[in-house]
Amino acid sequence: MKFRHFIFDIEGTTTPISFVHEILFPYSKKNLKSFLEKNHIEKNILEDLKNENKIDNEKKLFSFGIESFEKQIDYLEFLISVDRKSKPLKEIQGKIWEIGYKSGELKSILFSDVFSFFKKIKSSDSEISIYSSGSVEAQKLIFEYSNQGNLKPFISNYFDTTVGGKRESDSYKNILKELKANSSECVFFTDINEEAYAAKNIGVEVFLMIREGNLLQAENDHKKLKSFDEFN
Ligand SMILES: [Mg+2]
Structure with a gap:
């Protein structure tokens, strides 16, 4: 060639494009809570998430800290809703998709x-x-x-x-x-x-x-x- x-x-x-927006993103949103209930967010990912949250607090885009599990979910859902290109969000989504693909529930x-x-x-x-x-x-x-x-x-x-x-x-x-x-x-x-x-x-x-x-x-x-x- x-x-x-x-x-x-x-x-x-x-x-x-529809696969990404109509299947992949909704899948990670739907499974976010159950994933986090079974898997702790890794330390380095949580650190990145906290840093991002701090900036959003300062800019008054999101008015809560993320010390509690519930607020971590709220914050991640917020990041999804504003379509933020967030590194920690991407890493968590990647892990959720991996489980979905491996179980056969997701197919690209x-x-x-x-x-x-x-x-x-x-x-x-x-x-x-x-x-x-x-x-x-x-x-x-x-x-x-x-x-x-x-x-x-x-x-x-x-x-x-x-x-x-x-x-x-x-x-x-x-x-x-x-x-x-x-x-x-x-x-x-x-x-x-x-x-x-x-x-x-x-x-x-x-x-x-x-x-x-x-x-x-x-x-x-x-x-x-x-x-x-x-x-x-
Ligand atoms: Mg393209």
Whole structure:
């Protein structure tokens, strides 16, 4: 294949946005209390949560401390309700999803063209990387427990926002550095205009995914794909 590195966004690219918002997030919300009743929040996660809570107290966004179990649940539900990209919340959600996937109660949804495309890339000795704002652990679960089987063996690298935000070119520079790759060896697939420009600005080839359920993007000059089957 023309590129050595294929980099994929998840939501709106490999996976319908509706899976994340209508299945994954409600699942973690529904199971939050029973999970916390059975599992103590790990010390370092609780520390991060307390720090975040303190800032919200100061800003008067949430008016309680989280010393008690009940208030910890209230606070986590608050973070979910405002769609906060919170590290401790993500870690707790990841653990809840892991239990759901392993029990068979959760199964991720991948678009029907993903499996064959990943297989094609791997068989041509190119590498597959994932770059998503969900945590690396959550990303791995999505590809391991999918409606198309376990796609994890196809994937070489996972990146989350520890390399930087998805709309910043520096993040893509960091990814290239970790892949030890030049921009001309890489192609990135995403459904978001700003992410596409952030990667394109450093010379990465980009395709904007036009999938059912994706948000309409501002006018742009990106190459577009409705399906990976169109890629050649
Ligand atoms: Mg996306």
